[in-house]
Amino acid sequence: MRYRTLTVAAALTAASLSGVSPAAAAEATSTVTIGLNPGTTAAEAVQALDDAPGVRVLDSEPATELGAVTVTVTGDAAGALAGDPGVAYVEKTPVARIMLTPNDPLQSQQWGNRLVKAPAAWEVTTGSADVTVAVLDTGVNPVSELAGRVLPGYDFVNDDADPSDDHGHGTAAASVVAAAGDNGSGFSGLCWTCRILPVKVMNGSGEGGHDDIAQGIVYAVDHGADVINMSLGGPAGSQILADAVAYAAAHGVLVIASAGNDGVSTPNYPAAYPSAVAVAGSTETDARYSWSNHGAWVDVAAPGTNAAQSKDGSYVWFSGTSSAGPVVAGVAALVRSANPQATAAQVRAAIESTADPAGSYVATGRVDADGAVRAVKVTDVTAPTIAWSSPAVSGTPRRGRITVTATAADTSGVATVELLRAGKVIGADTAAPWSLSFDSAGLNGTQTLTLRATDRAGNTRTANRALLVDNAAPTIATIKSTVVRKRNVTIAPAVRDNLGVQQVKAVVTNGAKKVTLTSTTSPWTLKWTAPRAATYPVTVTVTDRAGNTRTLTTKVKSPR
The missing domain is CATH 3.30.70.100 (Alpha-Beta Plaits)
Structure with missing residues (x-):
């Protein structure tokens, strides 16, 4: 209908x-x-x-x-x-959306994403570029699934600013967290648009001292991480590592740590520190993988085998609690994306309180991405703010492609800013700084344009502005020329424009030479002294206030 x-x-x-x-x-x-x-x-x-x-x-x-x-x-x-x-x-009027099924080739094989109900969570959010997950590992390479979202980081193993991955473990973990989804290639991570902060704390053999790891935690906290993933650990704890995990908690950063792959109930560190979320590896039936550590000290479970991308860009299956931990880190990033105001404690509570039962090998259950995201989702009924930045309101006419800039803000995030004319969208932007443009060809006179900001909850606010548009060229009816004594020539074109002429220019050709005459005030008369008696080609160009031009060529004669 x-x-x-x-x-x-x-x-x-x-x-x-x-x-x-x-x-x-x-x-x-x-x-x-x-x-x-x-x-x-x-x-x-x-x-x-x-x-x-x-x-x-x-x-x-x-x-x-x-x-x-x-x-x-x-x-x-x-x-x-x-x-x-x-x-x-x-x-x-509620808004319904299509059920999101990523088109990544390996998505059909990613049972882990389906088990944690990631597709349902993606109906709420697929992530935010404002959320940063620090991956403390063997480094991270900016492979295709992470393209454009790997931030500058640090290498605490070699003490330099090049956190390249010389092992492959760190890149795989980062890709489980944040591989781009629905991009037609590879597989889907959990948080498609969140950013990765690479912090290299383990060497090419996959080993690292607690001192480097502790420094890496502090670095991640101080450089804007919202979530820290550590797919590393061992049976020994240390004061420096315990203090670093506490430092992260005190600064509102959630630490996710793998429980270990020894198949024992002995605590593993840093996962066993109370401020960290310890993650076990679960199977397709929510049972414990035999190699996964377990016990009351393990907080949640997550799928222990996931698609990943290695340091050379190849696609691999990544197994172990080193793979399960990044699933939980990705869910935490989605939770923060759904509610940027949620604290680390609230994100953790959302993850643990909504976990699906998985057995006694874990304290709460297997992570449920959809439940966690919806547990903190804010019911936002407040419209975003929207204001024009440019063009400014003035009597200056504009022509051709016109660029509009705006400021927009919302507590839950602005999703889109659109530009409308006569009720139709003629431009849109999905990220700040908000800049939109449209082709004004064919439009003349005062045009009312509307900026419309829509936040992530669907609330909208509009702001209107009337702009003067001129795409019509000025006219040149005739070009009169008179000659007074001593070959003084006056060129007087009859010009007209509805919104005003800005300049009249005449170019007189004298053999190989050209003489340019200009006038910026009415009456539009141009004076020139001919070097000798002759007939001279003249090109007259009229420019209006919007920059439209009209050109007419004639000849002037200077007698003896």
């Missing part, structure tokens, strides 16, 4: 052109559905709503067969229609 759209925003457009206040030009909008009682038409309901004080209807879509009309409004639609005998109900 095709529905007709009724546009009833004329009042808004008129107000924009007449110079509305900044507050009125940036109002929160909402979409609601109005159920109609028998005998009431959609048009009547829309008109009643638009007539209500403090409410403006921006557009409407009637669903006649269902006895309803969906409207986008500013103001309180429910309050305005309360008690209206023609209205059966008023409800905020």
